[in-house]
Amino acid sequence: MERRLHVLTPLxxxxxxxxxxxxxLAQQGDRVREWVDPLPVxxxxxxxxxxxxxxxxxxxxxxxxxxxxxxxxxxxxxxGLIFRxxxxxxxxxxxAVDVTRPILARVAxxxxxxxxxxxxxxxxxxxxxxxxxxVALRAELLARAAGFTPERAVTVGQAPERELLRVxxxxxxxxxxxxxxxxxxxxxxxxAPVVVWWVSDNPWAAVVTLVPLLGAVWAGSVGRxxxxxxxxxxxxxxxxxxxxxxxxxxxxxVPPGRVQTVRLVEPLLWxxxxxxxxxxxxxxSKNEVLVPVARREAAGxxxxxxxxxxxxxxxxxxxxPSAGSRWVVPVWWKGYGLAVSDEVFAARRGRLCRRTExxxxxxxxxxxxxxxxxxxxxxxxxxHVDTGAGNTVTARLRPAAEASTLLDAQATxxxxxxxxxxxxxxxx
Numbered sequence: 362m363e364r365r366l367h368v369l370t371p372l373x374x375x376x377x378x379x380x381x382x383x384x385x386l387a388q389q390g391d392r393v394r395e396w397v398d399p400l401p402v403x404x405x406x407x408x409x410x411x412x413x414x415x416x417x418x419x420x421x422x423x424x425x426x427x428x429x430x431x432x433x434x435x436x437x438x439x440x441g442l443i444f445r446x447x448x449x450x451x452x453x454x455x456x457a458v459d460v461t462r463p464i465l466a467r468v469a470x471x472x473x474x475x476x477x478x479x480x481x482x483x484x485x486x487x488x489x490x491x492x493x494x495x496v497a498l499r500a501e502l503l504a505r506a507a508g509f510t511p512e513r514a515v516t517v518g519q520a521p522e523r524e525l526l527r528v529x530x531x532x533x534x535x536x537x538x539x540x541x542x543x544x545x546x547x548x549x550x551x552x553a554p555v556v557v558w559w560v561s562d563n564p565w566a567a568v569v570t571l572v573p574l575l576g577a578v579w580a581g582s583v584g585r586x587x588x589x590x591x592x593x594x595x596x597x598x599x600x601x602x603x604x605x606x607x608x609x610x611x612x613x614x615v616p617p618g619r620v621q622t623v624r625l626v627e628p629l630l631w632x633x634x635x636x637x638x639x640x641x642x643x644x645x646s647k648n649e650v651l652v653p654v655a656r657r658e659a660a661g662x663x664x665x666x667x668x669x670x671x672x673x674x675x676x677x678x679x680x681x682p683s684a685g686s687r688w689v690v691p692v693w694w695k696g697y698g699l700a701v702s703d704e705v706f707a708a709r710r711g712r713l714c715r716r717t718e719x720x721x722x723x724x725x726x727x728x729x730x731x732x733x734x735x736x737x738x739x740x741x742x743x744x745h746v747d748t749g750a751g752n753t754v755t756a757r758l759r760p761a762a763e764a765s766t767l768l769d770a771q772a773t774x775x776x777x778x779x780x781x782x783x784x785x786x787x788x789x
Contacts, residue, residue: 363428363439367471367489370427375420382412429487431501433511436476438485452506454479456619457600457648458499460612462492467610474498477616477648503599522597525666526652526659533589536638536654539630541713543581550574589653594663601666603648615651618782619643620667621724621750623651625660625717632715639664642750668705668721676700676719678709681758685739689758699756699767706746706771708756718754720746722771722778730768732761744768 400408428439436450456477466472472495473488490498496519504514537543550571558567590607601615622642631637637660639652651667652660661673678698686694698709707719725746732742742764744756759767 363430366424366427366429366487367491367494368424369469369471370489371417371420371424373420373489374423375416378416378419382416431498431505431511433505436502438487448485450476450478450485452502455502455506456643457614457616458502459614460495460499462606462610462612464608472496476502507599520598522595522602524593524595525601525663526594526655528589528592528653528655530590532636532654533586533592535634536631536636537582537586539634540581540628541630542628543578546574546577546581550578585653589650592653594652596666601651601663603651613648615641615643615648615667621720621748622752622754623664623668623719625673625715625719627715627717629713641667642748642752664719668719670704671702671719671721676702676705676707678707682741682760685736685741685760686758688739689736689741694758697757699759701767701771706754706756706774708746708754710755710757718752720748720754722774723782724748725771725775725778728768728771728775730764732764737761744771746771 422442423440426440426442426445430437435452436448436455438448438450440446440448456479459475459477461473461475463473466489470492471489472492473486474490474495476485478485487495487498500517500519501514503520504517505511509517553574554567554571557570558564561567587607587609589605592605593603595602595604599614599616603611603613603615605611620641620643624640624642626638626640627636628638631654635656635658636654637652637657638650638654639660640649641651642649652663655663657673664673665671678700681694681697683694686697690697693712696710696712696715700707700709705719705721706725707717709715709717726749727747729745729747730742731745736742736758740761741758742761744759744764744767746754746756748754756764756767
């Protein structure tokens with residue numbers, strides 16, 4: 362049975378032509394004033410009322426001709442008044458179903474439902490739905506994707522969850538203050554405009570230089586705080602659930618078995634506190650952060666839920682050999698390392714900001730060995746591991762003989778792991 366979106370949807374969609382009209386009026390302000398000034402007040406009010414009716418009709422018709430329906434095998438979304446579009450989303454291709462609650466939507470009791478589908482970059486979206494309907498539809502879609510019958514999927518409800526980790530506000534604020542990137546952007550924002558003004562003697566050039574730098578400072582400090590506020594990670598049968606956000610509240614899901622790469626980020630000033638940031642690469646999804654900041658032990662417990670059997674404490678990294686590496690990459694060669702276990706391939710890089718990338722053997726798509734002329738002269742080579750999310754993890758500056766052995770061994774491990782990997786299914 363086809364269903365419609367929330368009755369407030371026309372108000373949201375009417376803003377599209379309103380914004381376009383306001384933009385045109387702002388750009389052609391002088392001409393508009395020439396046209397409007399000679400008109401009597403009655404005609405001005407009539408024109409304004411006409412615009413309101415047109416915008417309202419657009420919002421209403423776009424809502425009226427939008428339907429969605431859930432069948433046994435797919436979610437269908439029909440939109441369009443003149444040009445009709447029907448999206449057929451197979452339930453077994455759904456990667457994640459996220460519920461988003463912007464601040465105004467939270468006040469009105471509505472939400473957006475966003476779907477990550479394997480093989481597509483853009484997210485299909487149902488906006489707006491009543492908040493309880495969005496949660497119920499999400500549970501129904503995941504239940505059907507897991508193989509429940511249509512009758513059972515409607516009544517199964519949202520899967521239970523168990524909280525694993527919650528990031529406190531003091532830790533989040535301290536982590537932002539201890540991030541060198543934020544301070545570097547702030548220093549650049551203070552110094553660069555002064556230098557540009559002094560060199561060019563043009564204050565507008567200084568302003569143009571200042572704006573993007575202030576944007577970088579905002580995105581790395583206040584913007585991150587608003588997004589990562591009250592970050593909660595919970596475990597449920599349909600994956601790890603992430604709830605976060607101060608103004609816009611997001612409910613995201615890390616689907617089971619779809620994580621291609623896990624990255625641990627350890628800025629220099631975080632290491633004395635034992636803090637790490639955990640990032641993800643999930644094929645077909647834009648969910649990038651798993652844990653914004655946490656102690657290494659707590660982050661390791663969460664990673665063990667995403668990559669079953671992986672224990673960070675058991676990964677022993679062997680550094681790049683000093684004999685050849687120091688001549689290829691001076692100073693920074695000490696930041697490279699490699700660890701291979703029965704479950705994962707892990708590579709480490711960086712000294713000021715250490716990054717450790719972990720790839721399950723079953724997610725490796727291809728393995729490559731590269732060796733430039735200078736590396737060949739020093740007897741070292743790089744081994745690249747490509748994943749399904751389009752990422753490449755590189756073990757840099759390994760001894761040439763070790764790199765050749767690692768290439769063959771990794772190809773064998775990946776083939777064997779894919780053959781024995783568990784199926785990627787919801788609620789299993």
